[in-house]
Amino acid sequence: MSALSQLTQKPWIWAWLGAVSMWMIITGISGISAGGQVLSAAASFGTFFVIVATGQMFVITLGPGNVDLSIPACMTLSATLAMKFMNGDASLLVPGLLISLTVGLAIGTLNFLLILLLRIPPIIATLSASFLYQSTAIWSNRGLRVKPPEILGDFAVAKVLGLPVLTIVVLVLTLAMAFMLHRTPFGLSVSAIGQNIRAAKLAGIKVEKTRYLTYLMCSVLAAVCGFVLAGFSGGAALNMGEQYLLMSIAVVVIGGTSVAGGYANLTGLWGASLFMFLLVSMLNTVGLSAGFRLIVTGAIIVGVVAISGRKSSV
Amino acid sequence: MSRLLTPAMMRTLLPGLSLAALLAAIFYLQPRTMSYFGLNLLLNLAVPIALATIAQMFILCVNDLDLSLGAFISLTACITATWLNDAPLIGILALAACVAAYAALGALIHLRNLPSIVVTLGMSFVWTGIAVLVLPTPGGSAPGWIRTLMTLKPALVPFPIIAAVVIALTVHFGLMRSAAGVVLRGAGGNPKSVERAGWSMLRVKCTMFALAGFFGVLSGMALVGLTTSADANIALRYTLLSIAGGILGGGEFVGGRVSPIGAVIGAITLALAGSFLSFLRLNPDFQIGAQGVILILVLALRLLINSRGTRA
Numbered sequence: 135m136s137a138l139s140q141l142t143q144k145p146w147i148w149a150w151l152g153a154v155s156m157w158m159i160i161t162g163i164s165g166i167s168a169g170g171q172v173l174s175a176a177a178s179f180g181t182f183f184v185i186v187a188t189g190q191m192f193v194i195t196l197g198p199g200n201v202d203l204s205i206p207a208c209m210t211l212s213a214t215l216a217m218k219f220m221n222g223d224a225s226l227l228v229p230g231l232l233i234s235l236t237v238g239l240a241i242g243t244l245n246f247l248l249i250l251l252l253r254i255p256p257i258i259a260t261l262s263a264s265f266l267y268q269s270t271a272i273w274s275n276r277g278l279r280v281k282p283p284e285i286l287g288d289f290a291v292a293k294v295l296g297l298p299v300l301t302i303v304v305l306v307l308t309l310a311m312a313f314m315l316h317r318t319p320f321g322l323s324v325s326a327i328g329q330n331i332r333a334a335k336l337a338g339i340k341v342e343k344t345r346y347l348t349y350l351m352c353s354v355l356a357a358v359c360g361f362v363l364a365g366f367s368g369g370a371a372l373n374m375g376e377q378y379l380l381m382s383i384a385v386v387v388i389g390g391t392s393v394a395g396g397y398a399n400l401t402g403l404w405g406a407s408l409f410m411f412l413l414v415s416m417l418n419t420v421g422l423s424a425g426f427r428l429i430v431t432g433a434i435i436v437g438v439v440a441i442s443g444r445k446s447s448v
Numbered sequence: 449m450s451r452l453l454t455p456a457m458m459r460t461l462l463p464g465l466s467l468a469a470l471l472a473a474i475f476y477l478q479p480r481t482m483s484y485f486g487l488n489l490l491l492n493l494a495v496p497i498a499l500a501t502i503a504q505m506f507i508l509c510v511n512d513l514d515l516s517l518g519a520f521i522s523l524t525a526c527i528t529a530t531w532l533n534d535a536p537l538i539g540i541l542a543l544a545a546c547v548a549a550y551a552a553l554g555a556l557i558h559l560r561n562l563p564s565i566v567v568t569l570g571m572s573f574v575w576t577g578i579a580v581l582v583l584p585t586p587g588g589s590a591p592g593w594i595r596t597l598m599t600l601k602p603a604l605v606p607f608p609i610i611a612a613v614v615i616a617l618t619v620h621f622g623l624m625r626s627a628a629g630v631v632l633r634g635a636g637g638n639p640k641s642v643e644r645a646g647w648s649m650l651r652v653k654c655t656m657f658a659l660a661g662f663f664g665v666l667s668g669m670a671l672v673g674l675t676t677s678a679d680a681n682i683a684l685r686y687t688l689l690s691i692a693g694g695i696l697g698g699g700e701f702v703g704g705r706v707s708p709i710g711a712v713i714g715a716i717t718l719a720l721a722g723s724f725l726s727f728l729r730l731n732p733d734f735q736i737g738a739q740g741v742i743l744i745l746v747l748a749l750r751l752l753i754n755s756r757g758t759r760a
Contacts, residue, residue, distance in 0.1 A: 203656070258695065262740045265688075265739050425578065436570040437565060
């Protein structure tokens with residue numbers, strides 16, 4: 135009994151329970167083989183959620199007001215510039231990835247400079263700047279879908295023992311992030327700033343440097359996600375990042391990370407990513423119309439936030 | 449002279465001056481806009497944007513941010529173009545329910561102490577979902593009386609200008625000059641002291657969100673009056689426009705410092721910025737980016753004014 139109650143105290147448990155129950159509903163309706171397929175799909179699509187949400191999680195953990203709204207624009211710009219440069223040529227894969235990383239570094243730096251110099255809330259800074267990034271992407275893309283090099287497409291959908299390679303890579307990334315969050319001075323500084331920024335300052339933590347690195351990391355992860363997603367979905371499209379704005383925030387919050395900052399949770403991030411994907415699949419399986427699907431998705435996000443809200447605001 | 453140019457004064461004048469500069473540039477580039485007809489065309493779409501900006505301003509005033517406003521206005525536009533036109537009573541009830549839903553959101557955010565960004569992002573799905581159910585394919589038609597109102601051609605002064613002035617002054621006197629307005633704004637400045645003074649923060653939040661919902665409904669109705677039909681995504685860009693307009697107009701993000709007149713001016717400035725850029729023959733690809741640049745410039749300018757204020 136005490137073990138059970140201890141388990142229900144974990145912030146990440148609800149996301150995983152939700153994911154499992156969604157999967158059970160789908161399997162119950164369409165049979166076990168369909169259940170296996172949807173699980174494999176969830177592992178692929180969920181991975182992209184995890185990549186961007188990891189960056190967003192670090193940002194949100196910095197404390198109230200810290201949210202990066204430029205993630206979709208960053209993904210689009212990075213994918214567009216990299217795909218255009220490579221133009222389907224596999225030998226240019228490494229420079230292409232470097233371009234994507236450079237875009238991430240540049241956007242993270244610009245975001246933080248705006249926050250620091252204009253002394254405006256990160257929400258507004260990243261929102262205003264994302265107009266710029268999106269505009270640059272539109273200008274360079276011209277509505278075309280540039281095909282990714284074949285090798286990138288192959289990598290994005292490759293599987294080992296039935297498990298997508300990408301999922302394994304991101305699992306390793308998550309482990310590295312967990313180490314960074316709980317064991318390195320940087321990760322501990324992020325949590326400390328989110329818990330009490332004044333105490334963190336007095337304790338000698340370099341607040342601005344930590345915040346800069348956090349925004350930098352978020353943008354770089356978004357840029358890399360855009361790069362791989364373009365390979366996965368057959369090219370860079372201008373609206374490719376659209377759903378990742380809400381998803382990145384929803385996954386973080388549903389995964390048990392405190393919205394008020396200071397407490398991050400990587401285990402929940404995976405559960406919530408799978409949950410969000412399986413939820414949409416479940417609603418498709420049940421055969422709800424597009425309108426009802428949207429309503430239920432929104433209602434569940436608001437509901438989860440409302441239920442977990444009070445705990446995290448303490 | 450120096451007394452006139454205090455930082456506070458400059459901050460108040462900044463939105464008006466930006467608008468004047470923009471208008472002057474447009475008149476210079478395209479003198480034909482300097483007529484009754486030209487102004488009418490230029491400013492027509494500014495009316496729903498101004499109403500949306502006022503709605504966002506009420507939310508900003510209590511230190512929240514509404515990221516679902518565009519989806520909500522799309523929904524009210526869909527209801528206006530369908531139910532309000534076919535069965536006015538049901539339409540009015542549905543729109544009233546929309547306002548009530550906003551008040552309930554305010555209560556939820558206050559009672560559970562939730563971050564408004566996350567809640568409103570989630571709600572944007574719900575609004576779009578309902579809008580898709582109300583109007584699955586673009587269409588519908590505007591109720592005659594709204595159409596008539598929005599295409600009024602009064603003598604001398606174009607309708608959009610009259611509408612903007614009426615909106616700005618109504619909200620200005622309601623929020624900035626009335627006793628109730630002081631309490632509402634005080635709730636953004638110092639919620640604890642408002643609560644200790646015996647006011648219910650719950651009621652304040654509900655009122656502000658209901659007002660935002662009400663102006664969102666007006667914005668949707670005005671939009672349909674101009675476009676004569678609606679679709680579920682018609683006003684999605686209003687979310688960003690309304691935030692940008694509120695900030696251009698001198699609103700701050702915390703502390704209940706807002707300005708209704710400034711917000712309307714900010715909304716008109718943004719609406720005109722699009723025309724200005726096309727008169728400049730600027731590549732349309734850069735239109736969104738230019739809005740971002742304008743926003744950043746205004747914020748930088750304001751910082752400059754504020755820092756002069758602290759030094760003085």
